Amino acid sequence: MGSYAGFDIVPRLTKGVVDQHNWERLLKTIRERYQNDDQVEAKPNYIAFKSNPDLLLPLECHKFLRFGATIPNEDSSGLRNYIDTVTRVASGWFGSRVRDWDEGEGVSGYYALNDFDEPEVPTTIAQFVLGIDPTRKLNLPLYEMKPVPGKGQGLMARFNIAKGQLIISEKPFFTASNATSAATIEKQISIELRKLPKDAQRQFLSLHNNFPGKKPFSGIVRTNALPCGPDSSIGGIYPTISRINHSCLPNAHNSWNSASGYENIYAVRFIAAGEEITIPYDHGGPSDERRRHLKDAFGFDCDCSICSRQPAELKQSDERRRQIQRLDGEIGNASRLMYSPGDCLKDCQALLQILEEEFDGSPGAHLARLYYDAFQICIVHGDQARARALAERSYKARLACEGENNPETKRIQKLMENPKTHASFGWSIKWKSLKNQVPRGLSSDEFEKWLWRQGK
Known part of the structure; x- marks a missing residue:
């Protein structure tokens, strides 16, 4: 006889980037902790504890069911120590989501065994043969630029994109202050533009201009600049990111990294292949305020999925x-x-x-x-x-x-x-x-x- 003990993670781990990120750090800690222990073996798709076949840590976090085993009364293999150590490491990365249990102390697991689903079957050849996400490991772009009716160019998802996944990271052509006059911006951009390679100059000049007139450079900046951080008066203009269109119900988030000098776009929800990638240009408020701001600042009438509702x-x-x-x-x-x-x-x-x-x-x-x-x-x-x-x-x-x-x-x-x-x-x-x-x-x-x- 013995005591069935271990831990569950509540709620279950998902395919999201946050869970996988923390899971990979957990696995790294476990590998380092047991690198000289011949009873712990790193397999191609999981970490195995030889003292009990039920003690497995898969490399993909969403395949984790639970970590637990029956600990015999005479625990000569150190099973209890393995379970306690992994539980502590998991708590360090997943905090209060880790629910430890020990039936010998009257505490049962959070999930019943019949709550668990069958492990997911790989859906691509690359996943089946290599155990990888091909879009991530083969460095394939997640998007393509296409014409969008009524919006000019836009970015469309080439593959399914998970919530939390980095879609694109890009350095700006240059930055400009929105507190500067149009004449000053025109002069500044004309100088900066000459410093760019010819193909980059063409990319900048091909960006949409909602404010045509005698100052085309400032019109392009006004139409396409994204603030370099929340409430920043400095905006960046980008070869690709500036093509991303607005939605009041966006599926992506734009984030300026002041340390790297790059703008990053992350998916804030699942984005299906073929779906347009969108970010918010507005600062919230009811639809009349949003639409007025978007018209004044960017020159278009918003007809996104919210603004076009009944x-x-x-x-x-x-x-x-x-x-x-x-x-x-x-x-x-x-x-x-x-x-x-x-x-x-x-x-x-x-x-x-x-x-x-x-x-x-x-x-x-x-x-x-x-x-x-x-x-x-x-x-x-x-x-x-x-x-x-x-x-x-x-x-x-x-x-x-x-x-x-x-x-x-x-x-x-x-x-x-x-x-x-x-x-x-x-x-x-x-x-x-x-x-x-x-x-x-x-x-x-x-x-x-x-x-x-x-x-x-």
Whole structure:
């Protein structure tokens, strides 16, 4: 006889870039930990623990079912130590999603065995023969440039693109300030343009100009520049990224990396092959505000999937957008954060639900910002446990839409690891807790209630 013990990951791991990224780091840690242990073997598609055939770690995270085995009363093979070590490593990368169990102590696994699906069958020859994603390993471009009716050129997905996948990374031809006059931009661009190779000059001049006239260069810049970071007055103009069209319900997110000087485009939801890749040019608000801004700033009338909805549906969307603006303002109220933090946290949870509804379950960068706002509310009042959990969520959301090398992603990761390094930590000790006091063994619903301080 013995005790059946191990861990599950709740919810199940997906094919998303965030889960796979963390899983690969887990595997790297395990390989390094057991590199001199002949009882742990790295196979082509998984890591095997010879002490029990059930102890397997697949290289693809979505194929992970659970890690567990029956530990005999006389554990001569060190089975318990393997399980405990891998559980600790998994907790380091997946945090509260790791649910450990030991039936000998009366704690059962989160999932029943019949909850597990059969392993997925590879869908391409490359996956079957090589065990790889061909678009990633063979460096095939995920997009192609094509004419889009009513929009000029646009980028279309060549393959299915997973949520969180980097679609394109590109350096700008040059940058320009939107605070500069058209005449100054015209002069600046004419100088910069001469420095470019002939093919790059042709690429720039082929970009659409919604503001034709005596200053064509400034018109191209005004039409195509993307801000180099949130609220930046500096914009970049790109050979390919500037071809990406707008949608008020985008499937991708544009992110400036100040360290590398590159603009990166990430998928914020699954994008099917043949679907147009879109990003947002606007700053939110109801449809009349968005359309007015887009017309003034870019010279086109938006007819995206939201703006072209039937009046009743558009009215509902507009109301959600107004609620998003209102709640965002309330959450950002410094006085309220200090003296009514519980109300601020409730607003964060309410905003989360509205964002999920308005953006069809893919709020993208909105999610990263929301969780960071909630993190700040908790850390200001000394609650390191909730702050850590919220920073983890913000980090994962940021990783999915901006990548691991983005300076902001790295900053959030450090706060996740040590919340009290935030400058506002300890202004109050109203909610004081330690970072390791995140409760374990809770159901998903129970954890959400704890996280948002429901019933407090």
